[in-house]
Amino acid sequence: MADVPFRTIHQIVKAARLRLNQTHWDYLVGATETETTLKRNRMSIDSLALKPRVLRDVSNVDTSGSFLGHNLKIPVCLAPIGSLQVFEEGGGATAAKAAAEFGCMVMSSSVCMPSLEEIAASADGPKIFQLYVRGDADWTDEMVQRAIDAGFTAFCLTVDTATVSRRERDIAKGVVPTSTAFMQNQRDPSGNLNYQAMLNWSDVKRIREKFDIPLILKGINTKEDAAMAVDHGIDVVYVSNHGGRQLDQGRGTMELLRECVAEVGDKAKIAVDGGFYRGTDILKAIALGADIVGIGRLEAWAMAAGGQPVVVRMLEILRNEILLGMALSGVTSLEELDESFIAESQPVVPPSVFSAFPLVDVDDEGY
Ligand SMILES: Cc1cc2nc3c(=O)[nH]c(=O)nc-3n(C[C@H](O)[C@H](O)[C@H](O)COP(=O)(O)O)c2cc1C
DSSP states (O other): OOOOOSSSSSHHHHHHHHHOOHHHHHHHHHOTOOOOHHHHHHHHHHTEEEOOOSSOOOOOOOOOOETEHHHHHHHSSOOTTTTTHHHHHHHHHHHHHHHHTOEEEEEEEEESSSSSSHHHHHOSSSSEEEOOOSHHHHHHHHHHHHHHTTOOOOEEEEEEOSSOOOHHHHHHTTTTOHHHHHHHHOOOTTTTOHHHHOOHHHHHHHHHHOOOOEEEEEEEEEHHHHHHHHTOOSSSEOOOOGTTTTTSSSSHHHHHHHHHHHHTTTTTTTEEEEOOHHHHHHHHHHHTTTTTTEEEEEEHHHHHHHHHHHHHHHHHHHHHHHHHHHHHEEEEEGGGOEEEEEEEOOOOOOOOTTTTTOOTTTTTTTT
C-alpha cells in the first residue's frame, strides 16, 4: 500500500475540502441548477439493496475484470475530468500514472493539461482519450488520429454536452471554470461553442468508418440512443448523465443503466458513471449489467487530497470494499453477480453528493 495517511475514503474527501479553495471545491462537487440529477444518482443507487448468499466458499475472491481486452484489478475507469490540473499540478498525467500504478483504466479529458501526447507518454497502462468537439470535421479527425498515434486504447466522444449547462455555484461567483475557457480557446478564440452543438450521428458514422479504434459514446441516457449507438457500430455505450452536471431534472444513474442494458444486451459493452463512491455501489452496477464503472468526483477528491499516491490509495480502499462486498454477498468472481443479487429498497439518508460518506462533515474545520 502507498505510504499515505488515509484509511477511509471519507478522510480523502475531507482532506480535499481542506486543500481546495471555495471556487475549486464548488467546481468539483457542483452540478446543474437545482442539482436534482446529481441527487437522483445517489437516490437511485441507494434505492437498491444487495441480497447476499451464504455458505459458499469465499476464501478466495477475485475482484478483477476485463475491458476492451485489458485485465483490470477492479472494473473501474477514472472518468474524464476537465481541469484536473487545478486539483494537482500534474493533471491528466498524474491520473494516468495512478491508474497504471494501481491497475485500472483511465479516460483522459481533452480539456485538461498536459497535452494528450504527454498524458499518453506518462504511463503505459490502458487509457482512453475523451474529446469535446471544438472544431470542424477535419479538426475532429485530426484529434482522433493524434489519439491513435499517441497510443490510446480507445476513443470517446462525450455527447451530452451540446452546450455548457448552468452550474449555479460557478455562475453566482462569476467563475468560468478553466476547462470551459480552455474549450472556448482550443480552436476558435471568439469562443464559438457551436461545433459541439452541431455534433450529430453523421459525425459518429464518419469517425466509425474512417478509424479502426474502439469507439465510445459517453452520455447515453435512453434506450433509443443506445440502440442508435449499436446501429452505428459503437463498441462501448457509456451510460452517464455527466454526474448531474449537464441536463438538470434528469433520471438517476441506475434507471438509465437498466434501460440501456436491456436494449444493448451483448451487442456492445456498457460503461456507466454517476454517483459511484463505494465498492457496493460498483457491485450493484456490475450486477445490473455494467462492464465497467467510471468514477469522477472520487478521482478528483483524491487528486486534490494528494495526487498520485492518494489516487492509488483511494483505489486500494475501493478494491477492499469491493472484495469485502463480494465475499459477504457470497461470490468469488464478478461474473457471478446478476439481477438476483439486487432488490428494491429505501434510501436511509437524504441523497446528496456526500450521502455515501455519513462520517464526513465537510464544514467541520476541526478535522
Ligand atoms: C470536475 C469535473 C470535471 C469533469 N470534466 C469532464 C470532461 O472534461 N469530460 C467529460 O466527458 N466528463 C467530465 N466530467 C464528468 C465525469 O466524466 C463523470 O461523468 C461524472 O463525474 C460521473 O459522476 P461522479 O462524479 O458522481 O462519479 C467531469 C466531472 C467533474 C466532477
